[in-house]
Amino acid sequence: MTAGGPLEGIRVLEFSQLVAGPFSGCVLSDLGAEVIKVERPPGGDPHRNFGAVIPHEGKRFQAVNRGKRSILVDLQTGAGRELIHRILPRFDVLTINFRQRVLERLEVDYETLSALHPGLVYCRISAFGSRGPLADRAGTDATLSAYSGLTVGDAKTDDAGAPEHIGSGPVSDYTSGLAAVIGICSALYRRELTGRGQFVETSLLRSAMAIQDSYIMREPVSDASTVEPMMEAVRELRAAGASYREQLDARHAIRARRWAFRIYYGGFEASDGVIALGALTPRTRDGARRVLGIKDDPSDMPDFDSGDPANIAHATSLLERIRALIRTRPVAAWIEAFEAEGVPAGPVHFPEELADDPQVNAAGMMADLEHPLTGPQRVVGPIVELSETPTAIRGPAPLLGADTEAVLREAGCSDADLDAYRAAGAIP
Numbered sequence: 001m002t003a004g005g006p007l008e009g010i011r012v013l014e015f016s017q018l019v020a021g022p023f024s025g026c027v028l029s030d031l032g033a034e035v036i037k038v039e040r041p042p043g044g045d046p047h048r049n050f051g052a053v054i055p056h057e058g059k060r061f062q063a064v065n066r067g068k069r070s071i072l073v074d075l076q077t078g079a080g081r082e083l084i085h086r087i088l089p090r091f092d093v094l095t096i097n098f099r100q101r102v103l104e105r106l107e108v109d110y111e112t113l114s115a116l117h118p119g120l121v122y123c124r125i126s127a128f129g130s131r132g133p134l135a136d137r138a139g140t141d142a143t144l145s146a147y148s149g150l151t152v153g154d155a156k157t158d159d160a161g162a163p164e165h166i167g168s169g170p171v172s173d174y175t176s177g178l179a180a181v182i183g184i185c186s187a188l189y190r191r192e193l194t195g196r197g198q199f200v201e202t203s204l205l206r207s208a209m210a211i212q213d214s215y216i217m218r219e220p221v222s223d224a225s226t227v228e229p230m231m232e233a234v235r236e237l238r239a240a241g242a243s244y245r246e247q248l249d250a251r252h253a254i255r256a257r258r259w260a261f262r263i264y265y266g267g268f269e270a271s272d273g274v275i276a277l278g279a280l281t282p283r284t285r286d287g288a289r290r291v292l293g294i295k296d297d298p299s300d301m302p303d304f305d306s307g308d309p310a311n312i313a314h315a316t317s318l319l320e321r322i323r324a325l326i327r328t329r330p331v332a333a334w335i336e337a338f339e340a341e342g343v344p345a346g347p348v349h350f351p352e353e354l355a356d357d358p359q360v361n362a363a364g365m366m367a368d369l370e371h372p373l374t375g376p377q378r379v380v381g382p383i384v385e386l387s388e389t390p391t392a393i394r395g396p397a398p399l400l401g402a403d404t405e406a407v408l409r410e411a412g413c414s415d416a417d418l419d420a421y422r423a424a425g426a427i428p
Contacts, residue, residue, distance in 0.1 A: 004390055007032040007185075010032070011033065011036070011091045011093070012095060013093070014037045014068070019047070021096065021177065022047070023173065025095060026066060032392075033093070035068040039073075053374075057371075061397060062396065063379065063380070066369065068394075069403035071407050075108065079420075080421075080424075085116055088117050089116070093188070094108075094121070095124075096124050114199070118195075119197045121188055126204075127144060144172045144204035144208055147205060149208075149212060161245050233250045237250055264343075268326040269326065270330055275334050277344070278344035284342060291343065292322055365381050377396060404428070405418065
């Protein structure tokens with residue numbers, strides 16, 4: 001395993017499962033922390049068997065649990081709870097995503113553990129947060145994306161017209177995992193100054209809202225012209241029993257008035273693929289106009305009214321002209337032309353293509369690992385790099401419970417202790 005990293009010497013006890021918590025542990029491991037994943041026998045983290053070709057070795061599990069060690073401890077037993085309390089002082093950080101009543105029943109809630117270890121940085125990731133009427137409700141990325149509005153923002157429907165979940169992965173899970181890492185690192189810094197640990201919390205709802213900032217924010221001046229009429233139209237459609245697709249269309253129609261000339265920002269089909277433009281500033285929009293030969297777009301003039309029906313109609317016509325033009329040439333030709341004018345542009349890739357992408361590999365964004373059961377892997381590398389204390393992937397995801405005996409011996413357990421814990425059903 002690679003040594004070093006800014007969190008070298010920090011030890012993390014992870015009780016998290018599925019995605020958000022395990023991803024935070026994965027990032028902490030990349031930063032140099034030693035992460036011990038506590039799993040419940042016999043099957044461990046449920047994600048081990050999601051889409052698994054080999055039992056307990058699902059691809060998603062391997063992706064978000066690389067660089068860790070795994071121990072099996074049954075917290076349903078008194079001996080298992082006593083064992084966790086015994087080894088807890090050896091750890092700096094604990095991460096968990098159990099519901100509050102489960103935390104209390106298993107005696108791994110913050111109040112119990114902080115009394116045993118005042119320096120502990122305890123991080124909980126929940127669905128809805130620890131306060132409010134839904135505080136103890138279960139939730140996953142799909143339900144929280146729906147609750148938070150992310151699903152509506154994606155504006156996709158399936159063949160039956162129902163909301164289609166965001167296809168790029170569990171967004172609220174990953175953002176919550178990153179938020180947890182930020183909170184943990186901040187709390188570790190504060191502990192260096194005070195010697196005290198603290199409770200760190202984020203939730204899928206909080207993180208899903210954070211990345212929708214201006215959509216959720218209320219501001220009376222702009223809301224009066226966009227948000228209020230939009231939501232009034234949506235409420236009327238709901239009351240009339242309109243379909244989800246009709247409600248989405250109403251939302252889009254009203255929001256589009258405000259962004260009538262945001263026409264150099266989005267995807268366009270070329271003759272051999274799809275290109276995405278990202279021109280938002282006056283300078284890059286001017287560059288896009290030069291490439292496309294557009295001379296009748298007044299949208300950057302100070303007195304331009306994006307809500308004027310005539311301007312909306314002209315924008316629609318202009319967009320159709322641009323779409324037709326871009327279809328006439330291949331992606332590479334358009335990217336070359338836009339880059340020459342300083343306009344952000346790039347091809348639309350399928351995620352399955354990126355492991356072999358020249359830029360990805362030149363920038364060191366992939367890493368090669370060898371898993372003891374499934375063999376060679378090419379995994380996505382650390383999300384951040386540091387020059388003096390480099391991040392690195394510490395190894396593949398652990399086999400189920402492979403480190404139980406070693407970790408407990410490191411914590412001071414003797415042969416007799418291990419035999420006693422086995423006899424009590426705490427460990428296999």
